[in-house]
Amino acid sequence: MAETSYTIEPIGVIRSELTNLANAPLQGDEGNYEAWLELTPQAAPGLLGLRIGDDLLVLTWLHLAERDTLQVHPRGNPDNPLMGVFNTRSQDRPNPIGLHRVSVLQIDGQRLKVAPIEAVDGTPIVDIKSVLTEISER
């Protein structure tokens, strides 16, 4: 099982004032940072129908994460018992996909301004999904 690997071709990139991990909050609502999602020209048709105020799930590739980490002390606090990364929201994990729930603040062609999002400038965007009521949380 799991013999096959798959290739992610980013659909865009995060443009943010956050330029390094030391300044980045651990979760998106701990600072309420805004950022631009800059889509590639190829991916831009996938934005059709989006409107200001829409809620989205943004999936990113946390390119600065450590992929060989399987256990951590949650939130980097050694007082927290060691946990498997799949039981945490640590960014360090074998496939470091970030998950961010945001609202659309502004739309400018193939760019969306969104908040809150804690990803650093240059973080690749993997996917964007609508947030549906009720059913979306499944």
Next chain:
Amino acid sequence: MAETSYTIEPIGVIRSELTNLANAPLQGDEGNYEAWLELTPQAAPGLLGLRIGDDLLVLTWLHLAERDTLQVHPRGNPDNPLMGVFNTRSQDRPNPIGLHRVSVLQIDGQRLKVAPIEAVDGTPIVDIKSVLTEISER
């Protein structure tokens, strides 16, 4: 931007009675299917601390999806206006990552029985994250 691609190495595979897309519901709670998450031996240490009853987000690679689709009629209904895939939950999209919120029903070594999950048998597992209260939805 987005010149670089990234490689997903699956951490495991879905084992389910659902064997083809024709039988699969569009969302996880439209059928309440159970499935086993079978982790690879390499990834299994990442499960440390998980317990029955925990809520998890399971990220899958929807290997049967069409990656060149950018616009769809939501839920395959031509009466729904054409939408960019990033404004939908369509499985067809450039990087077809599935997002499933599940509860842990049973733990057997490196296998977890979970529900509800609509992914078909053989779907690769990309990541597993804990669901935190409040903050988790960000």
